[in-house]
Amino acid sequence: MATKASRSAARLMMAPAVVLLLGWMLVPLIMTLWFSFRRYLPLRGGDLGWAGFDNYVRFVTSSSFWPAVQTTLVIVVGVLVITVCLGVLLAILLDQPMWGQGVVRILVIAPFFVMPTVSALVWKNMFMDPVNGLFAHLWRFFGAEPVSWLSDVATPSIIMIVSWQWLPFATLILLTAIQSLDSEQLEAAEMDGAPVLQRFIYIILPHLSRAITIVVLIQTIFLLAIFAEIFVTTGGAFGTRTLSYLIFQRVLESQNVGLGSAGGVYAIILANIVAIFLMRIVGKNLDN
């Protein structure tokens, strides 16, 4: 039983973390909300007064809005499909008995620790460069015309780079989940003559469903916000401008803070919708 004194001590110990996070959340949030209703152009006159919902309407009706939404969806969904599908297969493979499992695990996880600016630049130059990149060498070796990856097929190229970065994350979490699977159940099914595919569909996949949901939710939140990978490869050109990159450009490049802030509010709402689902799962887990 906690005493009254220890309760107030506990509250005191929590206070710095709570107050700091509250400030970190509320102050910029209120400022963004405020700016989103102002005509605010720091380099062209500053704060020019109340704008009502103009910024919100203009952000959505601008010609770059829908392409940005489309690009964002393509990148997020593309990376999710690739990382989850390959992640499941890879996790199953890594769970099998083999020699040097620990080393393979380390090789597979490594890309996750590579700084995003490094992985983007390494892929851009050493692999996707249309003249000197490794892919160009490979294409020429097979007698094909090298591809200008980051200009002709820019969005798929970015999906590839980002998938490479996030595949380890998906694999690692799915592997952890698979290892908690009761192997007796699998053995029983094997004895009863259930074919591989059926064992996968009826035993492994249902067991993984929760882990897959978590991977999808966490990755979605991070993928909606990818920045460095676009910043150093295409700078938003060639149809790779995502919603967050569009907001970044409005705010810092064209210095239209009102418009950018309205976009920011949209982004916050979007992220919160995803976050609610994630919180439910995490919250349930706290109860037991």
Next chain:
Amino acid sequence: MARAVTPRRKVINTSLAWLIGLLIFFPILWTILTSFKTEAQAIASPPLFLNFDWTLENYGVVMERSNYARFLWNSILIAGGSTILGLIIAVPAAWSMAFVPSKRTKDILLWMLSTKMLPAVGVLYPIYLLFIKMGLLDSRAGLVIVMMLINLPIIVWMLYTYFREIPVEILEAARMDGASLKEEVLYILTPMAIPGIASTMLLNFILAWNEAFWTLNLTAVNAAPLTAFIASYSSPEGLFFAKLSAASTMAIAPILIMGWFSQKQLVRGLTFGAVK
């Protein structure tokens, strides 16, 4: 792992897994190899794999030309400083939540998590403006604060899950024996909590080291860490593959090594204890 498998299946598993593992690791390996080539060898056609004259020249060039040491020092200060500051604030909070839980503990934890979900780009300008007003733009102190704040929810969460595994009975026994709160924390909790705190530090250091939104947008010259140093290579300049590789290798090597040690804790830290 008690399942009996035929040796043939084990051979197939092993070769397939190694093949895929090496394929995934290849871009990193290629970067490391290229960093030891000369610029001409780096773009040689057909590409040279191991049969080139190994040289350390690029490392020298990179260090000399771009004041690499300062970027490295900034990265260490920002990642290290934010980790230590975060721990100072998070340890008491996580401790009280784990050992003196109240009805609201769960709500507070979930709320903390929700602050982590706030898209950075949505609050970019306010932070930018506040930084200018407070003279924090392009300062290490400013970045230490921001990195600490964005990772604070993860630190609190990880510590909370570790602390909760410490059996309360031990604390009660100590209390019965007349240990004061100070002795309790110093002699019983701290030794038991050190492994958890160490893994939390490691993961947080990695996350702060690799963060590339705030570090790119809030720094220019003075406080720019390695993320910005690498980003400065984004505009090509003649032959630069070998130099880029050397710079990249230096930026990722320490973290790769730390990451390999923390892979177990990674799952806990990144899924908020939801996958075990």
